[in-house]
Amino acid sequence: MIKLFKYLKPYQLFIGLALFFLLVELGVELVQPLLMAKIIDEGIMQKDLSVVVFWGSIMMGMALFSFLGGIVNSFAASHVAQSFGYDVRKRLFEKVQAFSFSNLNKFAASSLITRLTNDVTMIQSTVFMGLRIMLRAPQMVIGGVVMALFVHVQLALILVIMIPVLVFFLVWMMKRAMRLFKGVQERLDQVNGVIRENLMGTRVIKVFLRKDHEVKRFAAASDELKEKTTASLRFIETTMPVLMLIMNGGILFIIWLGSEYISTGDIQVGEVVAIVNYAMRITTSLSILSWLMTVVARAKASADRVNDIVDTEIDLLDAKETGHIGGEYEGKIQFDSVSFRYPGSEALVLKNLSFTAEARETVAIMGATGAGKTSLFQLIPRLFDIESGYIYLDDEELTHIPLHTLRKQIGYVPQEAVLFSGSIRDNIAWGKEEASIEEIMLAAKHAQIHETIMQLPKQYETTLGQKGINLSGGQKQRLSIARALVRNPKILLLDDSTSALDLKTEGKLLHALKKGYSCTTLIITQKISTAMEADKILLLDEGELVAIGTYAQLAETNALYQKIIQSQFGKEGLRFEAKS
C-alpha cells in the first residue's frame, strides 16, 4: 500500500494545500465549543453583552473562512485523486501491454480487468476521501481530547481513558467484520457462478429438461448467501449501539463529576458545557472512524492486487543488439532441434523439432490435439522463448531481431477470431495502421469476405461489437484473416482458421492466398482437403515431427496419415488419389 504513495509525489503542493485547509476546518470546529464557553462564562453569566457580540462575530468569521478553505480543499483533493488515479492506471496498463504471454497466463483476463478498473477506482476514491474527510475523524478525536484537557484536566481524563478502549473495540469489530464479509463474497461468487452457467447453457438446460435441477441448485447457493449476509450485517450493526451507549455513559459521568467540581468552584458551567460538547463531537467522529476503517481495509486489498501487477517481472526481453540490418525479409523459416515447454510446466511440448519452410512455400501442419501445433506457431513471432535449439528467419536468429520488426513480418490468424468493437474497416485496418481503403478491400477480397461486407447496410462502415451486428463464426474468421492479410506479411500463420468455412469458400481462399501473396504460409489444419494444397505437410505427434513430405508421399508411406485420410474420405478418398 505504501508503495503506491510514490505516485502521489508529483502532487505534493496540492496535497499540502488540501491538508492545510482540512486542518483549518478542524481547527474551527475544535475552537467553537471553547468560544461558546467564553460566551457563556464571560458573557451570559457576567451579563456582558459586548463579549457575546465579540465572540459571536469571531465565530461567524471563522465559519466563513472555514467554508472558503473547504472549497479549495475539495478542488485540490479532487485534482490530486484524479491525477493519481490517472497515473496509476497508466502505469498498470503499460505494464500489462509489456507482459509476455507467459506473464499473461498467470492472470485471468477478468482478474486483470478488475484490477485495472475497480481496484484502481477504489484506491483513487480512498485518496480523495483521505484528503477531504478521512483525516478529520481521527484528528477530531485527538483534537477533541486535547482541547478538553486544555479546558479542565480532571474532567477530560474521563475521555482520555474511554477513547482508547473504544478505538480498540472498533478495530476488533472491524477485523471480525472483514472476515465475515470475505465469506459473503465467496457465497456471492458461488451464486454468480450458477447464474453465469445457466445463462451460457440455456439451450442445454432446456433440452435436457433440467430446469428443476438448476432451480434447486440455485436455491441452495442463494440461501447460503442470505444466511451469511444476514449474520454479517447483524454483527456489524451492533457496533454503533454499543459505541453510543459507552460514550453516552461517559457523558453522564462527565456531567455528574462536573457538577461536583462546580460546587467546589473548581470549574465553571461553560467549561462543563464545552467538555460535553467535545464528547458529543468525538462520538460522531468515532462512528465515522469505524466506517473509514472498512474503507481503508478495502483499499488495502485493492492496493495489493494492483501491486501484484506492478511487481511482475517481464520475462521476455527484446533483442538487445541491433546488429540487425534492416531491409526486406524473404520469409524462410527454419527450426533447428527446437525443444520447448511452457513456463512452469514439466512436460516438453515440442521435442527436438527440425524443419525448414522455404520462402513462399505453403506448409500444412497436422496432428492430434496437444501434438504441439499451436505452440509451434507461437514460437515464430517469439511469443515465448524456447528451451533449446534455434529458430531462424532468413538465416537470422529470432533473438537477434527486434520484436517489433519481427512481428511486423508476421500475419497471425488464431483459432478463435478475436475482433474489437468498431467498424469493419477499423477492424481490418487494425492489422496495418494507415491502411488505405483500397488495401483494406483487397485484403477482404482475398479473404473471401468482401461480397458479404458489401451486402451489409453500411458495408465497411458497419459497426461490430456491442451495439453492432453479430457475425457468424465463418464470417468472423474471414475478417480475422483479412486483418492479417492487409499487413502484407512475409509469413502467414493460419491456426485452423478455416474450420468454420465450407469447402468451396475455403478452396477459393487458399487459391487467392497463393495467387495474391508472396508469403510463406503455415497452416494448421485437420482437413486433408486443405493439406492437399500444400507444398509440404508436417505431421506432428506428441511434440515430435513424425513425418514430412508432400501429400502423395505421405499417403503412400505413412500409416497414420492413411488412417486420417480414411476417416475423412472413406475408402473413396484413397482410391481417388491413386487415380491422379
Added chain:
Amino acid sequence: MRPKAKMKKPENWFPTVKRIWGYLREREKGIVFVLLMVIVSSMLGLLGPYLVGVAIDEYIVTKDESGLLLLLCSLLGVYVFYSLSTWLQNYWMIGIAQHTVYRMRSDLFYQFQLLPISFFDKRKHGELMSRVTNDMENVSSTLNSSVIQIFSSVLTLVGTIGVMLWLSPLLTLLTLTIVPLMFYGMKWITNRTGKLFKEQQSSIGELNGFIEETISGQRIVKTFSQEEKVIGEFLERSERYKRSSFWAQSYSGLIPKLMNLLNNLSFTIIAAIGGYLALKGVVSIGVIVIFTEYSRQFTRPLNELANQFNTLLSAIAGAERVFEVLDEREEAQDEKEASVLRHVTGKVEFEQVSFSYEKEGHNTIKDVSFHANPGETIALVGPTGAGKTTIINLLSRFYEVQNGRIMVDGQDISNVTRASLRSHMGFVLQDSFLFQGTIRENIRFGRLEASDAEVVEAAKLANAHSFIMKLPDQYDTVLQQDDSGISQGQRQLLSIARAILANPTILILDEATSNIDTITEVKIQEALEHLMEGRTSFVIAHRLNTIQQADQILVLEKGRIIEKGSHRELLEVKGFYYELYHSQLKGDKIG
C-alpha cells in the same frame, strides 16, 4: 462522500415501489415492529440532549445534587433503551431486507428458466448478470439501511423541530434561517453535478469497456505488435475520464463543506443570539445547550435525506430493471391447450416452413419441406448463413415457425408442450457446454436417474471411457468452467456420452466434428455411429465422410433447399453438391 455507484433514474417509481412493498409484505409483522422501534429510538434520541440541557439548568446551575443524580439515572435509562431499540430495529430490518432480496433473486432465476431462447440470444450475458448482481445489490443495501435511515431521519427532524418550538419559538426561527440557504446551496450544486455525473459515468463506461476488450484480446495485440497504438487510445479515454471526474467530484465534494458551513453558522447563531437572549433572561443556558445539540441533530437528517434520496432512486431504478425481466413473456405461455407428446418413433416432417429472425427483411429460411423416416440420418449442408442452424432451432422450438408447420410422428409440434417435445431429443452442439462438477455428474446430466453403471456404459459407447480412466481422479475428476485439463475433443466426447445416456429418439448434431483433431475425430465418428443407430439424426457437418453416409442430404443455400437426396443421387444431378464434392477432392481443377 462515498463514491456513487451507477446513478440511474427510474421511469415510473410508484408501481415499482408498490411491487417491492409486495415482497416486503411477506414479513408484515416484522415491519410493524421495526417501525415501532424506529419511533421509540427517535423519541429517545431526542430525549437525551433534552435531559442534558435540563441537567445543566435545573441542577448544575442551581447546584442541586440529589436531583441531579436522579436525573442522570433516568438519563442512563434513556441511553440504554436508545441503544437497545436502535439495535433491535436494525437487527430485524436486516432479516426482512435479506429475505426480500432472496425472494426477488429466486423469482428472477426461476424466470430465467422460463424465458425463451430468443430472449437470451438478443442480450449480452454481462448485461443480464448485471441485473441479478448490481441491481439486486442496490436494492439489498437500500432495504438494509436506507429505509430505516429515511424513516428515522424524518421522525428525528419532525421531533427535533417540535421540541425546539416548544422550548423557544424564537430560537427555532433563528435556527431555521439556515434552511433556505441549504436548499439553494444544494440546488445549485446538484444542478451542476447532475450533468457532470452523467458525463463521468459515460466516460468511465467507455474506459472500462475499452480495457475489457483490449485485455480480452491482449494476445492479438501482442501478436500484431500494436501495444503502442492501444496505449495511445487508452490514454485518450483515461484523460477524458480524469477531466469529467475532476469536475464531478469537486462539485459534489462541496456538499459536505456546505453542510459544515451551515452547521457552524447555526452554532454561531445559537451561541451569539441565544447568548444575547439568555442575557436578557428570555432563555436559559440549558436551552442554549439543547439547541446547539439539536441544531446538529437537525442538519444531519436533512443531509442524510438528501444522500439517501439518491440511493433510493438508484435502488428503485435497479428494482425496475429486475421487474422488467420478470414481466417478460415466458416461453410456455402459449401452452395452455398443448398436449403432451408421448411415445415417438422419430418421424419428422417439415411442411413449407418459413422463418426470419428479423421482423422485416428477407427470410432466413423459406418454404423448407422435407421428411425424415424414423432412424434416418439427415445431413444439412450449405455455406455459412444458409439456414442450417435455423432449422435446428425451429425443430427444438427455440424459435417458432412463421409459416408452415413441423410435424413429429404426425403431430404438429406447436401443439405440444415444449418440455414433452424436448424430452425426446438429444443434442450434441458445437459448444459442448459442461458444468462445473465431476465428469460423472456431467454425463449424468443426460438422465439424472441413471445408475453409475449406465454412466460408464454411455462413456464407453462414446469412446470417452479410455481417456477418463487415464485421468488422476477418473470419473470423479472435477471439470472447471474454462477448459482445463481436458481438450476440446474430449469435451465433445463427454457431451456425446451425455446424449447417449439421455437415449433420445431424435438427435441433433450441430457442427460437432469440426474443431477436433483427426485422431480424436476417428473416435468421435465411431461414437456418433453408436449414437445415431436407430435414432432420427440431423447433422450439420462439413466432413465428406459423414455426409456421404447420410440417408438424405439437404443442400441449403440462402434459406432454401436447392437439392435433396442421397449422395449417389446428388452426384448424378451434377449440381451444387456435385461441384462442392469435387472442389474438395481436386482443388479448382476439375476433370
